[in-house]
Amino acid sequence: MKNIYLLGATGSIGSQTIEIIENHPEQFNLKAISGHSNLEKVIEIASRFPLDLIAVKDEIDALTIKNVFPNVKIVYGEDGLIELAKVNPDDKESFLVNALVGMVGLKPTLAAVEIDRNVLLANKETLVVGGHLIKKALKDHPVQILPIDSEHNAIWQILNGEDKDKIHKLIITASGGPFRDYTRKQLELVDLKQALNHPNWSMGKKITIDSATMMNKGFEIIEAAYLYDIDIDKIEALIHRESIIHSLVEFVDGSVIAQMANPDMRLPISYALFYPGRVASPVKPLCLSSIGKLSFEKVDSEKFPLLGLAIDAYKQGGSKRTVLNAANEAAVKLFLNEKIKFLDIEKIITSEVENHVLIPEPTLDEIYKIDKSVKEKIFTEYDK
Numbered sequence: 001m002k003n004i005y006l007l008g009a010t011g012s013i014g015s016q017t018i019e020i021i022e023n024h025p026e027q028f029n030l031k032a033i034s035g036h037s038n039l040e041k042v043i044e045i046a047s048r049f050p051l052d053l054i055a056v057k058d059e060i061d062a063l064t065i066k067n068v069f070p071n072v073k074i075v076y077g078e079d080g081l082i083e084l085a086k087v088n089p090d091d092k093e094s095f096l097v098n099a100l101v102g103m104v105g106l107k108p109t110l111a112a113v114e115i116d117r118n119v120l121l122a123n124k125e126t127l128v129v130g131g132h133l134i135k136k137a138l139k140d141h142p143v144q145i146l147p148i149d150s151e152h153n154a155i156w157q158i159l160n161g162e163d164k165d166k167i168h169k170l171i172i173t174a175s176g177g178p179f180r181d182y183t184r185k186q187l188e189l190v191d192l193k194q195a196l197n198h199p200n201w202s203m204g205k206k207i208t209i210d211s212a213t214m215m216n217k218g219f220e221i222i223e224a225a226y227l228y229d230i231d232i233d234k235i236e237a238l239i240h241r242e243s244i245i246h247s248l249v250e251f252v253d254g255s256v257i258a259q260m261a262n263p264d265m266r267l268p269i270s271y272a273l274f275y276p277g278r279v280a281s282p283v284k285p286l287c288l289s290s291i292g293k294l295s296f297e298k299v300d301s302e303k304f305p306l307l308g309l310a311i312d313a314y315k316q317g318g319s320k321r322t323v324l325n326a327a328n329e330a331a332v333k334l335f336l337n338e339k340i341k342f343l344d345i346e347k348i349i350t351s352e353v354e355n356h357v358l359i360p361e362p363t364l365d366e367i368y369k370i371d372k373s374v375k376e377k378i379f380t381e382y383d384k
Contacts, residue, residue: 005088032084150246151246306328326374
């Protein structure tokens with residue numbers, strides 16, 4: 001029996017993780033959850049499991065939840081997420097599932113690593129912003145960081161049993177998002193509803209916008225460089241409209257191996273939870289004859305400049321990645337609130353990254369100070 005500590009329980013990844021836990025009660029026990037502001041869903045989840053701890057947004061929400069669950073420990077805010085990550089520190093066989101969105105996921109991931117708890121990671125920003133800190137922490141606490149993003153999970157499956165030194169290239173696929181067939185001129189006129197209409201995946205709003213700008217793919221390339229300790233120049237993104245192949249690995253002998261499945265996040269989550277085994281799942285199996293064809297295209301770097309910006313930020317290193325993420329979080333929030341136009345997202349991020357003076361190895365405190373400063377600057381200028 002493995003205990004699961006779940007950050008982001010009310011989101012898409014969190015909900016699907018809970019579905020798998022409920023389908024296998026003999027193998028998993030949900031011990032703690034966090035929910036940002038969806039109290040109704042937090043209460044609904046907590047009523048089904050004997051939880052040790054619940055983390056919510058603020059003190060008012062904590063008091064509300066405490067009235068419903070007086071015998072459960074209730075925590076809140078950033079400190080509450082960290083407390084969730086390291087609750088029951090002697091529970092060494094457990095998993096922290098980090099399904100948070102944004103840089104808020106970094107500190108809880110570090111906290112889990114520092115108590116020798118394995119992490120199932122869907123929070124991209126943990127490695128984008130703090131990859132060097134995670135890498136350092138893993139030297140003293142050699143736990144597993146198991147990816148549950150579909151692309152990185154696919155690479156993990158492909159590399160199982162392979163010699164990583166024989167990798168020639170990692171290829172991460174991208175659907176291209178809702179604007180893959182748009183011109184730059186057309187992108188000037190797109191609205192929020194169009195941007196949220198992803199052709200293949202059902203995801204949260206923030207990651208859906210990141211997919212529309214291709215920033216999501218830039219983040220994934222940075223993640224892959226950290227997860228698999230590989231030169232970022234050996235990682236590329238490829239437009240694959242069908243979202244059937246989730247990643248490919250090209251080896252030095254010319255072999256290219258792909259991981260294929262219908263676009264369903266329950267598969268990578270399940271693979272990580274049950275590793276090294278596999279179990280039957282509700283994921284619909286592929287019917288290759290009905291798919292008919294699989295298509296591939298290069299990413300148009302002029303139409304989607306944020307992909308290249310993300311790679312450059314990684315190469316420059318340090319605090320450039322913090323600024324990249326902070327500016328992206330702020331710009332996407334402004335767009336979701338309909339304060340700016342779609343193409344303003346890339347303008348804001350590019351300006352902030354290019355004008356930032358690099359700190360080569362930022363500490364955790366420096367990362368959070370930079371993040372706050374960048375976001376405050378952007379919101380002051382645009383959120384009027």
